[in-house]
Amino acid sequence: xxxxxxxxxxPHSMGTTIIGVTYNGGVVLGADxxxxxxxxxxxxxxxxxxxxxxxxYVCRSGSxxxxxxxxxxxxxxxxxxxxxxxxxxxxxxxxxxVRLISYSNKNMLQTGLIVGGWDKYEGGKIYxxxxxGTIIEQPFAIGGSGSSxxxxxxxxxxxxxxxxxxxxxxxxxxxxxxxxxDGASGGVVRTVIINSEGVTRxxxxxxKLSLWHEELEPQNSLLDILNASSPEPMNI
Amino acid sequence: MxxxxxxxxxxxxxSEADSxxxxxxxxxxxxxxxxKYKDGILMAADxxxxxxxxxxxxxxxxxxxxxxxxxxxxxxxxxxxxxxxRYLDELILYDNMWDDGNSFGPKEVxxxxxxxxxxxxxxxxxxxxxxxxxxxxxxxxxxxxVSMIGVNFEDNHVxxxxxxxxxxxxxxxxxxxxxxxxxxxxxxxxxxRVLLYRDRSAINKLQIAKITEEGVTISPPYALKxxxxxxxxxxxxxxxxxxx
Numbered sequence: 001x002x003x004x005x006x007x008x009x010x011p012h013s014m015g016t017t018i019i020g021v022t023y024n025g026g027v028v029l030g031a032d033x034x035x036x037x038x039x040x041x042x043x044x045x046x047x048x049x050x051x052x053x054x055x056x057y058v059c060r061s062g063s064x065x066x067x068x069x070x071x072x073x074x075x076x077x078x079x080x081x082x083x084x085x086x087x088x089x090x091x092x093x094x095x096x097x098v099r100l101i102s103y104s105n106k107n108m109l110q111t112g113l114i115v116g117g118w119d120k121y122e123g124g125k126i127y128x129x130x131x132x133g134t135i136i137e138q139p140f141a142i143g144g145s146g147s148s149x150x151x152x153x154x155x156x157x158x159x160x161x162x163x164x165x166x167x168x169x170x171x172x173x174x175x176x177x178x179x180x181x182d183g184a185s186g187g188v189v190r191t192v193i194i195n196s197e198g199v200t201r202x203x204x205x206x207x208k209l210s211l212w213h214e215e216l217e218p219q220n221s222l223l224d225i226l227n228a229s230s231p232e233p234m235n236i
Numbered sequence: 237m238x239x240x241x242x243x244x245x246x247x248x249x250x251s252e253a254d255s256x257x258x259x260x261x262x263x264x265x266x267x268x269x270x271x272k273y274k275d276g277i278l279m280a281a282d283x284x285x286x287x288x289x290x291x292x293x294x295x296x297x298x299x300x301x302x303x304x305x306x307x308x309x310x311x312x313x314x315x316x317x318x319x320x321x322r323y324l325d326e327l328i329l330y331d332n333m334w335d336d337g338n339s340f341g342p343k344e345v346x347x348x349x350x351x352x353x354x355x356x357x358x359x360x361x362x363x364x365x366x367x368x369x370x371x372x373x374x375x376x377x378x379x380x381x382v383s384m385i386g387v388n389f390e391d392n393h394v395x396x397x398x399x400x401x402x403x404x405x406x407x408x409x410x411x412x413x414x415x416x417x418x419x420x421x422x423x424x425x426x427x428x429r430v431l432l433y434r435d436r437s438a439i440n441k442l443q444i445a446k447i448t449e450e451g452v453t454i455s456p457p458y459a460l461k462x463x464x465x466x467x468x469x470x471x472x473x474x475x476x477x478x479x480x
Contacts, residue, residue, distance in 0.1 A: 099318075103315050103318075130262060130263055130287065130292075132261070132262035132263055132315040133315040134313075134318060136285070151292075
């Protein structure tokens, strides 16, 4: 390993896998938890799903600093907007505020965001806001470096009108598959479910996820393996 | 309203001294093709939004009505197209507020867009789009194009991007004055099919829009059949094993 060339001062970037999915009643947002500085994992348990209002959350990817500052500004504006309006902001308004900042500063920002939430007018909605500041409403959205590995998966696995549990299982499976192949994604899978009843946060640690191709069941130690099967211990 | 002022007013974070410039496009739309026919204009575009070489978004509407008399199709950076639609919303709003019985026709909208695109180009801050503007007002059909550097012109048939190379030769050959609606649609579909075969950013999901004196109609999304039944396709290396 070339210790001389790793850049430990590289900007914090969330390689990331982020997902937002609508179901019949609301939305499920999901993300991995790895924040990297070059090749070093600066935070292995970050929370990339950030609250904008009581009913609208955003999944952040790309530059950690840029995505944090954009969501901070949008939270600030939405707070004032809610006071003026006298009722919860809609998902569309939140998403358009994110777009405004992303588009106006397109040359300086490097962040892709997925805004998802529930409001009483439109129900559950997901808006993708990639690099450049395009806003696009979608039944589901994927983003971050890990999403490259999920286009085919979603083409096959996505169905209209899923239940809350089906949607969440789909999100967890997808993030877990992306983590398996994307070096910039890893750690735990976090999900946030938003519907008329409120918001639920879930946490799926690495050891609770399914094993994929060429992955092995984690063990405490080789010694356990050796002690378990006595007759033919070392069989490589 | 000066477009630069509009951009500055929207900028919540960047300092006024920074000149914003779209350096390179991120999410892009491919060709738009349009032609004049007997009753007005027909315009076609697929619904793809590419992210580099990935065909990332497959339901992007790239044809939009503008006011009562015009239809706008765009290729290039989608975020810039969305911003142009906001500028046009404001333009049409102010036009309506005059409440004087007049409304902007396609010539006026085309002229506005040309000024916006050319002025941004002069500031080295282009809107990264090629726009096709068509419409009918008082019986007069109009079809024009504006590029990201402000080049603009009118013609009986126009195309952007790849369409210039693949569709326009077909149009030059087969277009004639007073095409019927059916013939116009068939000709556009012929162009879109060729683009689907030969443009790697094209997807098989398109919309065709028509604008006449009566108004704008944009078709629902649909897909075209493609033909692969040439014997040369099935066995390309017969008689020359090892070749391709």
